[in-house]
Amino acid sequence: MSPAVFSHGDLRLYLLSLLAEAPQHGYGIIQALTDRTGGTYTPSAGTIYPRLAKLEEEGLVTKTVDGRTTIYAITDAGRAELTTRESELEDIEEGLADSVRLIASEVRQSVQEAMRSLRADLATAAQEEKRAAKQRARSEGMNDERASSREQLQRADAAINAFRAQVRTDLRTHVARGGAVAASVVTDLERALDDAAHAVTRALSVRDGS
Incomplete structure (x- = not known):
């Protein structure tokens, strides 16, 4: 993995792992990605929101509108995908740690x-x-x-x-x-x-x- 960019498909899986920890709004997800990568990767809203929308279409996340804030949460189907791809997620996290x-x-x-x-x-x-x-x-x-x-x-x-x-x-x-x-x-x-x-x-x- 490049120190500043997720490989193809890795960002999608990592978004699920972040939401598995706790429901989150879009800006919070962007900030979490910045923190987890030691500042080497700060995605734009144009990168994050389309992927969240795709995950919602696939039934892996849901969204709840609270005033002007949209909160995203992982579904049971999303957790199931995380479980089946646990080894891939471990590789992603190891790559991020090496980059930092x-x-x-x-x-x-x-x-x-x-x-x-x-x-x-x-x-x-x-x-x-x-x-x-x-x-x-x-x-x-x-x-x-x-x-x-x-x-x-x-x-x-x-x-x-x-x-x-x-x-x-x-x-x-x-x-x-x-x-x-x-x-x-x-x-x-x-x-x-x-x-x-x-x-x-x-x-x-x-x-x-x-």
């Missing part, structure tokens, strides 16, 4: 690579600043060193802001395209940022002690 894990892994890897690049850039910038500071201290004195430090601080601010904008854009774009962001990805991001902060602190401590 794949998306989470891809996002986690992207964040980790970005953090490794940030740590390397910060370490290089700290080393360059230390060497430049020593040269300035010998030739220009402490006042010039302070002025240069302010320039390097501006460089650091720019690098941090650029990284923040890039990662934020990547994550928001991923979610906007229907991707999922697992809690472990955010945890990895937090851990990597903390490591980078410690690396900068250590570099500054070495500079102060030199």
